[in-house]
Amino acid sequence: MADILLLRRTARTSWYRWAMHTLIFIGFTGLLVFHALDDIISYPFISGYESTLDPWQWLRNLFGGMALAGVCLAVARRLGNRQLKAISRPQDWLLLGIVGGIMLSGFLLEATKIISPNVFDRMTESYFLPEEETDVPALQAYWSARNGVIFSPPASTDADLVAKGEELSANNCNYCHSDTASAFLSRALSTAISPAAQTLNTTHADEYFWYLHIVLALLALALMPYGKFLHPVATPANLAARGGSHTATPPLASAAARKLGLEACTRCGECSLHCSVAPAHAAIGNANILPSEKLVSLRKYADDGLSDHDADAFAEGSRICTECLRCTEICPSGINLQELWLSSKESLKQRELDGPNTTIRQCNALQWAEVLSAQGKSRFEQIKGNGLADKAESFWGCVQCTTCTSVCPVVAVSEAPAKDLDLTPQQIMNLLRMGLKDQTLAARMVWSCTTCYKCQEHCPQNIQVADILFELRQIATERLKERKLTACPLPAATSGRFSDTTRDIQGQGSDSEGGKA
Amino acid sequence: MNRYDTIYDVMVIGAGFAGMAATLFAAERGLKVAQTGATGGIDFSTGFLDLMAVHPVAEGRYWDSPWDAIDAVIAEHPGHPYARLGKDRIRTAMNDFTSFLQSQKLEYMGHEDRNTPILTPAGTVKRTYRIPRTAWKGTEALRDKAPTLIVDFNGLKGFSGRQIVEMQHKEWPRLKAVRVDFPGSFGELYPEHMAWTLSSPDRCKELADSIAEHAKDVEYIGFPAVLGLNDPVRTVTLLEELTGKHVFEIPTLPPSITGPRLRATFDRGLAPKGVCTFSQKMVLEARRDEDGLFSFLIGVPGDARTVRAKNAILASGRFFGKGLRAERTGVVEPVFGIPVTQPEQRADWHHPHFFDKQGHAINMSGIEVNDSQQPLDAAGKVLHDNLYAAGAIQAHHDWMRMKCGAGIAIATAYRAVEVITEKNGE
């Protein structure tokens, strides 16, 4: 419950986001409950409720102000963070625009009503029975002086008249109207727009704003089932459904839970900001590498709506994901992203859309070395130039202490690293030092690395072990992609000991075609 | 205030024994401490705390009493770091250090006034001052030449029970070895992963069962040091219950678990004392403002931040720790540019024989400090009145040959913190 009501998970990402979100959440919910639904909730349940009475009038301004401030913060956040700006989609802006528009039109509506003599006239005609001739001018004088109505020509400012108007107002209006001053934002706005009062009043601007306000609100309602607009409902539901679990839960989520997770995304972008392979997005440009964007594709994929091209991009994004769990841990909506990725990867695999990760495991690293080195550098490598793996300086510092391997969780969970992983992280560094880059490209270690960065963080010599492993995976992928290889072209090897080398182990064999490396 | 805005009382540069000790002592005295440094000496440690065991190195003479050895070494090398400390202070420093470790479940044993012989993974015997409780029974087995079984594992390279037995068989005929499979694993093994595995009582039970047959006629069982990570005493005790024998650990080659255990103990214990650790970050540059405040640029080139402190303790070690940098033209201290006492030319750095008992001249090189552990400039004057140096970076000792590494690190760190605290009190 703390997660839902206090947005506790949001607070973990940043205070800025929490403040922004809380403002919108509280403001919007407040308005929704007693203002938008006043016919259903406020009138029946609150005795003496009048939208123009305090505290409601004041609260409406407060909530509206909060929500508007929150929207402003959200817009500033999206514009201020370059990475976030890049992944913001029209629907993100649409939601902010609509919410902001509802608030703004509401305030404008209220402000134009405050200054409107037409509204004043309508009210006095309906609810005021003048007893004397000066009663109406007195009331006008008072409302103009006290409550900001702008008459044309201007109402009298005679003190006696105002005093009389105050008395009349107290007897006739105050049952239903608090001072407009308590509508602090609208009143301030009305002061701000007063120079244009003449025009606004003659054109009945308040009516236009009323339509705008209502139309926007209805639009929001109509969009509710779609995408992000559902998140105010789906997110709490998802959090509740996951029962407070903050991380990936091992039990397989049901299809419904998955669907709920998909809908709960608020597209806040935090997952993408925290994604451990985000640098790959910068390098490759495939938006599907970022969790928030991959989720969009996943939603389409789930509905079978991906074109071949998009499916490839989605598969690449899925492949590059290292299942490091960071997105799942950070997600303010508590979406079990990890589970979504795992199940979608599985599904891609079944449909043979998952690309190199499966392909690469069809043959051993040595066979792939043969295939991939025959091909030579891909265009991707040529354009990018020498990477970390090509530069001797990257490994100069290695003192062979094996710490990288020792702390590696992938090695730790492997029962038999030699067989399951081909090479350990440190062995890969040594192969690269020996100039045997092609031999490392298909090593299972490279493809099983979770980029948790423990190796890199523990290296006493500051060698970028994890970055290098990641680069190798990219290089192999690009080479496969260039040759459109979706399967290992060699028969899977069942080689015995030493049999893949050209020399005879016993005796002095004469097959010497091997030569040197 | 975030950790980069704080002005710290002390910045400790280095995360080896000296750096950890300085950080600990300073934090215990209520100073606001920041610490930087990458994986270093402590991660490669056997866990033994050497105080002083060999002097003169050229004769390879072992001393039973480290305190007598300290007297002897000071007499011959007046510049030795111990000469500036006093035995009482060294003793207090060692005790404070081990008390902290004990409070964090890493208990140490040893005799007050003498070194204790202990087995190394090569099968040699060395003498050291303080020994982790999990290794202590090994010293008793060695002393009594008791019937003992050394267990090693298929897949753990560089640790051979048979080697230890062969190396010791003349003096210790009742020592034997057995090689077994490690519970639940096959293929190559790494100590850290093994230690995690043995944190599980079920795995310990499997292990005890697999050696029961071989351990029938022995009193002690020695294992490579993989018996649990955070609470090894619990694992050792459990194995003792399961086997009915005394159990001890023998350190392994790096990457071992004995070093990471120490490191983890500090990570655990220092944080609650308010220490701010800039983990794995190196000091790229140090600047001293006019008001005497130090500004340190820490991180990696291109991604570095500034941290400020009123005092600094340089505990960055020697070449491997990157406290000293060996260039083709000479040895330099890279952070403050402190002059390094060293042989005149590179040809004199090393002895033609690696194992020559003289040792290598380069190992006596280092920076000069005064009694307050403040580095001196070329003219013998204090370089900065708020800069101190602790540990192996100091000149005039050969910790590897004299067996005084941990002692120097801990005691010089203690003294540096003492001086800082005294000054603060003024």
Added chain:
Amino acid sequence: MKTLSTTVLIIGGGATGTGLARDLSLRGIRCLLVEKRDINSGASGANHGLLHSGARYVASDSEAAIECREEGEILKRLAPQCIDDTGGLFVAVPGDSEQYIADFESMCARSAIPCSPISTVEARELEPSLSDRIIAAYSVEDAAVDPFMLSLDNLAHAVSLGSEFRCNARVTNLHISNGGIERVTLHDDTTGEDFQVEAELVVNAAGAWAGNIAAMAGARINLLYSSGSLLITQNRLTTRVINRLRKPADSDILVPGGTVSVLGTTSVTIDDPDKSRPTVEEADRIIDDARAMMPILETTRYIRAYAGVRPLVLAGDSSDARNVSRGFSLIDHERDNIGNFVTITGGKLTTYRLMAEKTADLVCAKLGINARCATREVPLPASTMGRWTEPGLTAKTWLGTRDVHDQILCECEMVSRSVIDNIIDTIGSEGPNRGDSMLTAIGLRSRVGKGPCQGGFCGLRVTSHLYDRGCVQSDQGVAELKNFIERRWRGFSPILWGLPAMQADLQEALYCGMMDMELCGQRPDADALGADSMQEISALGGRE
């Protein structure tokens, strides 16, 4: 005393001795090869590993240049497993003789050595590490050769044809009677056993030690010992051999050796071939000179240095080693009234086959045997013995096998336990080839100890394995380990700045700080540390 008998006794297990054993065996003549230490312990194992195109000698010795070209072609054809046909470049930098540059092409033409000028831009495209200040470049047909594989393959072929060899067999005396060597007495340094050999003819192929051997027979050979030091970089800096385009001098050549590069050399005259070892001063000198050609040589990480002794036969009065002929000397000691004694020394690795051929021709003539040389036509078979010296092979083998129960003992060069076991089985853990140190014998036949750690980690792991296998007992294994580390140290200590200094610091912390190994056992005996123990790199070749 045990007595062995053979037709021809060859003293010295370098390229010449093993090449001669093969040549004679192919002619049907049985030989016994004795070596006081192990294969390629002398200059055959301590050189650039360069198969000369001949271009280096076009100005000074056109005969040698032509020999190099012809022999290079033969080896590339018949022993391809030992050769990395890299091609080579000659480059000049500002300050190098304009005249020499101008004449180079015509000098090459005179000796029919293929050589083509290329633009400096093209040269830098081929080898990006070259200095941007080079002023001239020529492309030639240099190659890299693995001298260990070469000698081991030669020896293996000879053994398969019925000849024998013994390592660790030091000649103690040559017994002369009736104008000939009647028998040779030897001492096995491993077992302490003395034995003697009776042979119809004795060939002295002891390289730099040929003078010492001849002296035992009362014959005098006037040798000049020229010690040359080389440096090995941690990684391969170029794909081709890079030569300095100038009159042959120090620090002229950078040869790729599989996964590393070898830079050298120097030329320091010494008075005893046992006293050759690389120095700090030489390491600095090599770098200071060669960096003009390739600036990266100033900053790159070096793994070690090593030194070899060139035996130069003095022809005249000259005492400058570089002016003495690099050609070989074949001496029939008939001139010293010893009828069945021949010395072959000097020369270059590139021409080892030719030296063996000429020697075998003389041997046949003296023995009255009419048999033609076959080494110009018969391919050199690849052998088990030499296979594991190939850089990167163990890594690839590991990837191919992925044996769950195997493990890597030498991380730097990825030598697995199964490869070590394979070598132990080949050597025989008890046999005479085991030598005084199993660890050293393994080091010679594999890449163990040759990577950046220089034995710091692999030495300990392999030693543990040797104990596990029962190849060593008592404190013998640790003593061998200390010896092994001492031998690596000879080459390691001259380059201890920067990263290697950190590596050495870690090594000493391990061996001494952690394990007190300096205090156990006795000091390694001086003799074991005598001559440099080569075998630094794997793909190697001709001494320049």
